Amino acid sequence: MKRIKLVTAYDGTNYHGSQIQNNGETIEGVLKAELSSLLKEEINLIGASRTDAGVHARGNVYVFDTESRIPPEKFTFALNARLPEDIRIQESCEVSCDFHPRHQDTVKTYEYRILNRKLPLPEYRLYAHFVYEDLNMDKMNEACKYFLGEHDFASFCAAGSQAESTVRTIYDLHVKKAGDLLTISVTGNGFLYNMVRIVAGTLLKVGNGQILPEEISGIIDGKDRKLAGPTAPAKGLTLVQIRYPEYEKSFNFTNE
């Protein structure tokens, strides 16, 4: 029995989110069906991050167990030959049988893209949130500093979250610009339900002057969802990378 880890990229536009559900096609559903058909056995797939409908990924992580003698790294090509073009495995490798993608220490990186110009551009319509008003990137980056470190992020958690604790640590948060495209990049040890989209929605209000950078501390301390900005639209969000630093160290696995 081997446990195989799949690093998976997808365009979330045409899926009802990543997690299997009864109505509508999901990333996990398609992956599981193709794996089962490839291996001719029923596959149990465990995913690292549940992404909402319309959210994209460059590096979501899935694991499954198999008796198959296919070399672990060959799953990338075997699956890509079967999967639809909007899902592409980026890496496949063996992990130890006790590796669980959600019960391990993680470092996750997300990006939130904003197209900031006077008129929308069709090619970005599914991959970036369009904002007409001029956004002040310096103020947004100033606001980013207040999020860094360990905080109770209850103000940035959507209702309906099942998280036991709302304390998380943000290691890095910054905004960069390339032409008309602003990208918010955030790295942390985990994120609450809709947290990155609420952080993005709050930074947007900093960018347009409705919230001052120095108000962020109070918004965090208030632990009240109503204090933060709105949840920015799903399509701007991409799960970029999930790392397992402790696991990688102990097993000397390289994911690069």
Added chain:
Amino acid sequence: MKRIKLVTAYDGTNYHGSQIQNNGETIEGVLKAELSSLLKEEINLIGASRTDAGVHARGNVYVFDTESRIPPEKFTFALNARLPEDIRIQESCEVSCDFHPRHQDTVKTYEYRILNRKLPLPEYRLYAHFVYEDLNMDKMNEACKYFLGEHDFASFCAAGSQAESTVRTIYDLHVKKAGDLLTISVTGNGFLYNMVRIVAGTLLKVGNGQILPEEISGIIDGKDRKLAGPTAPAKGLTLVQIRYPEYEKSFNFTNE
């Protein structure tokens, strides 16, 4: 009677090209239908560049005549409110009644995008040509120099072209890189049918070592389509901008 110029961006994925035809939806067909419905009159639309199915645009130019009293610059918003999200007007302005988008001196810029990495990324699948082999960008840029200036580009013209002359002038051609994405940018006074895609296909063969940069002169001089590289896929191509330098000068119009 006023003549209105529309600068138009579109995602060509879901269209059978830009030019109206009997079967399948086209950019021109949708634009014409929405204009006619907005103005409640039959509209004759003249386009600057015919783009193939799957080719994108950030600045294709259309003109039409109307008796309407809608201020010229308001057509941008009036049309965008009606058009599907994959077509977006970027600018509307009045031009003189003898302005014809194809019979004027033009300077056109196209970009051809190549995703150059080991595995495809879903979000680029409709907007960049995926190439697995490492491309040598320095060699591609060296090859670019041989295209510059006025040449007979018969080697870079697809069969079935109705062009009277195959002589064109290329003002600029270069390759730039941002992460995994290579962008070929070309500016000239006009391009033959499929010319940019054949130039891209030829530069790809320079990038992977099958053609040497210094062989480009001979390929141009041979005036034989068989000497050049293949026609690179449509989805990598974007019509970025069309300028009318003489017209803009004489009428002091600003398009920026």
